[in-house]
Amino acid sequence: MSTPTRTPAGAPSSVGGPGGRIGDDAQRPDGVLKVRGEFAYASDLWMDDMLWGVTLRSPHPYARIRSVDVGPALAVPGVHAVLTSDDVPGEKVYGLELADQPVLALDVVRYQGEPVALVAADHPDTARRAAARIVVDYDVWEPVTDARAALGHPTWNQVHDAPAAVTELSRESAHLHPHGNLVRHLKVRKGDPEPTADVVVVGEYEVGMQDQAFLGPESGLAVPGEDGGVDLYVATQWLHVDQRQICSALAMPPEKVRLTLAGVGGAFGGREDLSMHVHACLLALHTGKPVKMSYNREESFFGHVHRHPATMRYEHGATRDGDLVYVKAEIFLDGGAYASSTPAVVGNAGTMGLGPYVVPNVHVDCYGAYTNNPPCGAMRGFGSVQTAFAYEAQMDALAAELGMDPVELRCRNAMELGSETPTGQVVDSPAPVAELLRRLVAMPLPPEPATGDDVDLRHMPGGVSNTTHGEGVRRGVGYAVAYKNVAFSEGFDDYSTARVRLEVVGGEAVATVHTAAAEVGQGLVTVEQQIARTELGVDAVVVHPKDTAVGSAGSSSASRQTYVTGGAVKAACEAVRGRVLERARGLVGRPAGDLRLDGGKVVSDLEGVALPLADVLGDDAVEETVEWRHRPTQALDPDTGQGFAHVQYAFSAHRAVVDVDTELGLVKVVEMACTQDVGKAINPQAVVGQIQGGTAQGLGLAVMEEILVRDGRVQNPSFTDYLIPTVLDMPPMRIEVLEYADPHAPYGLRGVGEAPNISSGPAVLAAIRQATGLPLRRVPVRPEHLTGT
C-alpha cells in the first residue's frame, strides 16, 4: 500500500519532561509541527498521481430528478470519472442514527446542496468545469420550510396567546420521508399534570441556525489498496462510525476500508456526519488512483450539518417567594432534510431544556422535524444551546415579575448534589450551580465606558467604523447558568478502546498510546500523554496515529473524550503497569502492591528500590488493549421521559457586560466572565482554552452568527456574510475554574468543552436586555431588533 507523500497528523512526537502529567499545563505534542506549518491537515495531503474530486450539488431544496446526463462532463479532457447514485455498490443511503440520507441523490433531492454527482479530474478547476457540464433535469417542488408546519402544528401568533392544543400530528405538509416528517417527539412528564402557581411567565423564543464554521474545510484523500479495498485519510470526529457507514455504502468489510485521521482544522460537531468520505472512496476505487476532495468555504456550508434552529414556548410558574412550581415547554427543532443526529439532539433539548434548576412539575414536549432546510445535527452544546436562551430568558422574566434579583432567583432554585432532574435522575456528583453564580457576582466589574473626545473607537460599539463617541450607549450586565450532559446518553453503549505499550528503546522507557479518538484541536493527544506519563511514570509517550487498526474510541463530541478515552487510556496503563510490576516482583523481592513506576524505574516506597525498566523488560514490550465504559445509562420512559439518561453533567455560568448603542442597535461585549466546575483540570491551560473558545462561539450566536435560509435556500454561504467573532469582537475574560471531583469519573474529571458554549450566549442576551429594556426573544440579536426597524 502506498501512503501519502504528506503523511497525516498522528504527531508521533513526544514532548518529554516530568512537567507533562495530570494537572500540568503540558504542551501539545503536535504544537511544534503546527507552528512550523508542517502539521499535515486533511487539505494538505498530496500524492504524485492523485486526482481531484468535486461534487455536483442540487441547486433546489426540493425536486425530483427526471434525468442526469453525465456525457458532457466525461468529454472534458482531464476527467477520469463521473459518478452518480448508480455507481454506489452497497447501501445507497446512510446516516448516524437513521439511514435516510442518499450517498448521491436518488430520485428526489430534499435540500439545496444535496450531492448529485461526482467528478474526478487531474486539476480541481477541470473537475469543477466538468461538473458544471453535467445536465440534471429537475422537476422542482414547493419546499417545506417550517418545522411546525411540517408537523402540522399551528404556528404561534403572539407571545402571550396560548397555543392551540397539540393533538395528533396531522399531515398538512408533504411527507418528506416515508415515515412522515416527525423525527422524534420526546415527552417529559413529572409531578402534577395541572399545576397552578402564584406567578406565571410565558415566553416564545427563536434561535437561528448556527454554523460550526471550523476553519479547516472538509477534506480527505482516498487511496485504492492493492487488496481491492481503500485507505481513507480524513478529518473527522469518529473514525469508526465513518468506517461503518462507508463499508455499508461500498459493500465492503471493515478490513478493506481503513481510516486514518488526517489533521483536523476544528470540528465542533460539524464532522460527525459523513461529507466527502464515501465520495472520495468511490472515485478512488473507480479510477484506481488516489483521489483528494477538499471543499471550499462555500461548499463547506453545504457540506455539513448545522445547529438546529429552534422555536420554543415556555411557561414558568412560581410561588410569590420565587420557588419554581412548574415549567411547561414546547420545543421545535428543525432537523432539515435528513435525520443526522436529530433524535439525540431532541433528547438533550427535551431532558435538559429547563436548565440546572429544581422543578417539581414538568411538562415538556420536544419535537424534531424534517423540512427541506439544510440538514441539522451536531454542534457543540447539542440541543442545550437553544433551550438555554429560552430558559434563562424566562428566569430573568420571572425575576422581574417577582421583583427579585435574577441571580438570587437562580440560586434559590439551583440544582445541587442530590437534586432530582426533570427526568427523575438524582444528581449524584457535585452540582455547584449557586456557587458558580455567586462567584461571578463577586468578581469585579470592568470600568464604566469612556465618553467624550478621548474615546478609543476600538472600545466602542461599532469599533473603528466610527458610529458612536458615546452617544446612545448604555451598559448592561447579564447572568446565565447552564448544564450539559457529558458523554453519550439514553442507554447508548458508550465506550472507548485504548492500546498502551511500554518498552525500552535505546535505554529509555517509552510508552505508546494508540486510540482511535479524534484529535480535533481540543488537545486530547496531550491528555493521552499526560495520563500515560502519570500512570506509567515515564516521560516519553508516543501518541500513535489515530486509525481504525485499534477499536473504536467513540466520537470526539459530547465533551466526552477526556472522560471516556481518558478513562480507557488510564485503564490500559493500569493493566500494563500491573503486568510490569508483576514481573518486577520476582526481581526486587517485594509484593507488586508495594511497587510503583516512576522516572522509568520500578520504585518501592518502603525500601526505595529503584530498578530500571530496562532490567525488568529487557527487549520485551508489555502491551494491553482495554475497552472501557462509563456507568451505563438508561433509555427514557417513552411516555414520561423519566430515567437515568445521563452519566454526568457539566455546569458553567457566565456574566456578560455589554455596551449597546441603543440608537443604532450595535453591541460591544465589554467583558465575559465565566465560572465552571471541571471536576479535575487534567490540563488547566487547555481547560481555560476550552472555556474561552466556547464562550466566543456562544457570543457569536448571540449577536451575529446565523445561516439565513429563505425558501429552503441558504443566503449567506461565505465568510463574507456568515460572520464569526473577530479578536475585536471577543472581549477579555475573567475565568474561575472549580474542581469538585465527580467520584464516578476517572480522576474525578468532568467534561469541559460544551458547557461554556451554552451559558455564554444567554448571558450576553440578558445583558443586552438589561441595557435596552427590550424583551429580545430571538437570537442572534440584530440591529433591527434593537431599533425596531
Next chain:
Amino acid sequence: MRLTCTVNGDRHEVDDVWEGESLLYVLRERMGLPGSKNACEQGECGSCTVYLDGVPVCACLVAAGQAQGREVGTVEGLAGPGELHPVQEAFLEAGAVQCGFCTPGLLVATDDLVRRSRAEGRRPADAEIREALAGNLCRCTGYEKILDAVRLAADRMAGEAR
C-alpha cells in the same frame, strides 16, 4: 505559464501554472509549501497570510502571476530548520494553538506587528494588537491566549532588540 519567485529566500520556478491560480494554490500545490492555509479563499479569514515583498497579504487574493519576481515569506520560513521563532515559541507556551488552522496566518501577522512595533521601540498595546489581528479568524481559542502569546512574543523580541 511559468512562475518564478523567491519564497523564504529560495528561488522557485514552476511551470504549467494556470493563470487563474492564486499564490496560495501555487504555494500549497505546486511548491510543496502547504503551511499557509486555505480556509476561505476570499480574504475573510487570514489563514493564508504571507509576506509579499515584506507586506502581509492574503495569498488567496494574489494572482499567481502577480508574484512573478517577488519575495514571498510564509510560515515555513519564519524560523530556520530545527529552530523556533520567538513568535512560534510564544504561541506554544501561551496555549494559543488548538486546531492550529489559523496559526500559520496569525504567526505571520503577529511577526509583522511585533517587528513594526519593535522598530518603533515600543510594545503594542492591547487595542493595537486587536486591530492588527482583526483579519485573522480563529474558531477555537476565543483569542485570549493568542493575545497572551503576542504580548509574550513582543516582550521577548523587545528584549532581544536591546
Next chain:
Amino acid sequence: MEFLQPATWEEALEARAASRDAVPIAGGTDVMVGINFGRLRPALLLDLTRVPELQQWGTDDGAVRLGAGVPYARVITELGDRLPGLAMAARTIGSPQIRNRGTVGGNLATASPAGDAHPALLAAGAEVEVASVRGTRRIPVADFYRGVKRSALADDELVAAVRIPPRTGPQQYSKIGTRNAMVIAVAAFGLALHPDRRAVGTGIGSAAPTPRRAPAAEEFLAGELDGLWESRAELPPATAARFGELVAGAAAPIDDVRGTARYRVHALSVMARRTLTWAWADYRKGDPACA
C-alpha cells in the same frame, strides 16, 4: 486564460483596448474571489500592479491625485491629514491584509454600492480620472456610478487616478457593520464640511443601487450654516436632526441578508446627525485647516 503584466501605463491602455473583455486586477480583493469560486473566468487578466504611475500619489492642480493602485494602508498612513474622510473609510475596510492590497482604484472600478471609499469620495467632491488609448477624461465621482456594480468606465478605459480636493474643514465617516472588523457596510455615510466654499458634501453607501449624495441635505445644511461659518456658534440640535432626516430621505435601500431597508434608513439618519455633530464640534474648536 491569459495573464498580461504591462510595465507601463501606455502598455496597459493598449492591452485594455486590444482586449475589451480583459479583467484588470490590482489588489485582487474582488477579482480573485470571483476566480477562486468559479464565478469569474476572464479570457485575460490584466495585472496593473507593475505600472509605476498607478502606485503613486501627488498633488496636482490643488488636488491630491491618488494613483489607482495605491493601497488603502498607504491612504491611512500617508494621507490621513489631507484626506481624513477617505482615511477613516480606509480604516474600516476589511483587515490589515486587505488594506495592504486593496485600492481605491479597484473600489471605483468595481463600483459596488457597498464600496467603502465611495461615501468619502462623494463627500469630498472627488473626480475620477479615467484613461484609454483615446485619451484621458475626468468624471465627477457622483456621475461615475451608473448602477449596481456599473460605472461610467468605457470598456477600453482604466481608472488612472482619483483626484480629491484636500480637506478645508472637518470630515467624518461612519459605517454600520454587525461585526467590529472585516465587515461589509450595512450602511455608510461620509461627510465633509467645506468652509472655503461654504458648502457641505455628503456620501451615502450601501443604501441605494449606487453610492450617492444627499443633495437636499447638503443644501439644507449649507443654508443653516450661513452665518455660522463665521460665528462658529453652536449648531441647534434640531438642525442636526433635520440633516439626518434629509440624508435618510436620499436613500433608496433594499432588504438583504445584511440588513433591512428600514434599518438602513434609520441608521443613516443617526450617522448623519452624529457625524455632523462631531464635525461641527471640530470646526468650532478651530479645526486647524479652516483657521
